[in-house]
Amino acid sequence: MKLKAFLTALTVGTALSAVALSSAPAFAAGKMTVSSPQDPGSWDPIDTFLVNWASVATNIYDGLVYRGPDLKIVPALATSWEELDEGKRIRFHLRENVKFHNGEPFNAEAVKFTFERLLGDEGAKGPQRSNYVAIEKIEVIDDKTVDFHLKDTDPVLMTKLAGYGAMIVPPKYIQEKGDDFFNANPVGTGPFKVTSYKPKVGIQMEAFADHWGGAPKLSELEYRFITEPSTAVAELQAGRVDLVIPPTIPIGMIPTIEADPNLAIVTTAGPTVYSLRYNTRDGITADERVRKALILGVDRDTIIKSILGGQAEPIASLQGALSFGYDAAMKPLPYDPEGAKKLLAEAGVKPGAAVQIDIRGNDATFNEVVQAVSSYLQIIGINATIKPYETNVLLNDIIPQGKTGAMFQQSWGGWTFDYDNTAYSMYHAGEKWNPYDNDAKMNELLESQRAITDRAKREVILKEIANYAADRALEMPLYNLKAIYGINKRVKNFVPAPDSRLRLTEVSVD
Structure with missing residues (x-):
């Protein structure tokens, strides 16, 4: 009852802080103002993975294809496309009479430049290149026709072409102004x-x-x-x-x-899932038994009901129900504090052991959630210290460099709505979001599904990946939050x- 009262207090205690407000200016006719929680720091499509970038830049750039709120792929800068050579080549027919904002014409050379830049030295500096490595080369057929030659099968490639690194950029503008200038002065179509x-x-x-x-x-x-x-x-x-x-x-x-x-x-309904991922290399969370114990020790259903107001669904893997690869048969580990204490004892973890949980400092809702997680962990004998970071610091330095505490916040949009986009980034060795783990079986599973175009066969492997990650307790899955x-x-x-x-x-x- 004490914990329940604490959770209720957390919910009721959320209040609008006092803010000094100046007199509101009149809106210009036809002007709309949007509040976004983060400046991505660069407007170059190859420099980012942030949803906050895409929420802005989807209005600045076009891709060859577009995916709207209904999740369907439709023509954009390409009016049509077809697979050739048994899927090893995709031919795109490009829209005519399109201009970039600076008056530069859009054509096949712009497409070639965009992807050669993405897959070249400049793209290697950012996080998007690995999403498009199935592309071997771009061939210009004529001014309005371009062929993508593929070295590997990528069943999610068309979705990837609708966002982020695949946004088409102006060759002449970038060549004349340079990459640093382009970062702060974006030009698209x-x-x-x-x-x-x-x-x-x-x-x-x-x-x-x-x-x-x-x-x-x-x-x-x-x-x-x-x-x-x-x-x-x-x-x-x-x-x-x-x-x-x-x-x-x-x-x-x-x-x-x-x-x-x-x-x-x-x-x-949205793709965003929340978890506390584990440092599987150092400290007590290097032990799988400890990782499972921490999951058993947190009542996530109560958190969803009391703190999130029912605006979320529990998850057993790092994906929501809209994700391709979601396994409805998987069930989250139950709340079992006694079972958690038993596992901790088996692992030799004594009461009072400390863990650090790293979070984004500006995420007020998740801050409440992690406070509740900390209280639950205290019940099973674990003292959790919460360390907030400025979002860009956490995402660009602390996590990728493997400098986190025992647990760290991972909020992931999975914007392709395909589990590959999440799982490969989180679990494959050498990826930015996987600073600690190198599992040969996991690597093999992740690589094998990318070579399969048969959706049913791919789905089987994706479900196996989800179950294997859960068996190893690579994170504490928390919830799939609605987009609010x-x-x-x-x-x-x-x-x-x-x-x-x-x-x-x-x-x-x-």
């Missing part, structure tokens, strides 16, 4: 053109009238980088922000937003994207 970027502050855009799909309904679009959730919600309430995107809004603030007649909460948006009702025709990759061409404002 998308529906909005960047007019101003102030690091850590925001990015402003205007409608690109010459967009191949027609000019967007908005005349201006601004993203403000507001890291503090309470500030973002206060700005929404004050009318200076029209939309707050995931994962900003703490669950405890939902009633506050819903009580405002000018505001609404919009949710949709806070919106001003003056915004019309907004469709929430499960993966926060917002294409705001049809949105308008009163």
Whole structure:
């Protein structure tokens, strides 16, 4: 009962902090302002893996194909495509009369430049290259036709071509201005053109009238980088922000937003899963028994109900039900504190043993969750210290360099909705998100499914990977959170994207 009261207090205690608010400026006609929790730091498609990048840059860039909120792949800069040579070559037919924001023409050479840059030395500096290594070379057939020659099968390649590193960039502009300039002054073919970027502050855009799909309904679009959730919600309430995107809004603030007649909460099923991953190399969590004990010691169902307000589903692996490879037969380990204590004793872990949990400092909801996790762990004799980091520091330094504590937050969007995108990044040796583990069996399973185009056969292997990761207790799976948006009702025709990759061409404002 004591713990339950603590959890209830955590929920009730979430309150909007006092924020100094200046008088709200009048909105320009047709302008929409969006609150995003993070400045990605670079607008180059090959430099990033961040959902917060995609929520902005989906409006700046186009890929050969596009995947919208319905998760269907449709033509974009390519009007059609076909597989040749038994799937070893894909021919794309390109859209005509398309221009980049600087007036540079889009053509087959731009496609070739984009992917040779991605797969070359510049791409090697960023996190996106490994997603496209199935591509061997790009062949220009003519100005509007290009062939992708594949050295390996990649059953998720078409989805990958709809986002992140595959966004088409302007060759002449980059060659003349250089990569560093491009990072802060992006140019694409998308529906909005960047007019101003102030690091850590925001990015402003205007409608690109010459967009191949027609000019967007908005005349201006601004993203403000507001890291503090309470500030973002206060700005929404004050009318200076029209939309707050995931994962900003703490669950405890939902009633506050819903009580405002000018505001609404919009949710949709999403890909984002939350876990506490383990340092499998050092300390007590190098022991599989300890890792399982920590899972058994945390009542995740109560956390979902009491802290998350039912806005999430429990998970047994690092994926949600929309993910290809999801195994509905897998069940999360039950809450079993006595079983946890027994495993800890078998592993020689004495009461009072300490663990450090590293988290993103600006994630208010997850901060509450991990406080509850810490309380549960104390019950089984583990003293957990929570260490918050600035998000970019945690993601770009602490985790990739293997400098975490025993446990660390891993929030993963899995934007392809294919378990490969998550599992390969998390579990294959040498990957950025796997600084500790090298498992020959896991490596083999991950590599084998990438060579299979038969969906049914691939699905079997993906489920095996999920079960094997669970058997080894590579993380404490927590929950699959819904995508939660806070919106001003003056915004019309907004469709929430499960993966926060917002294409705001049809949105308008009163």
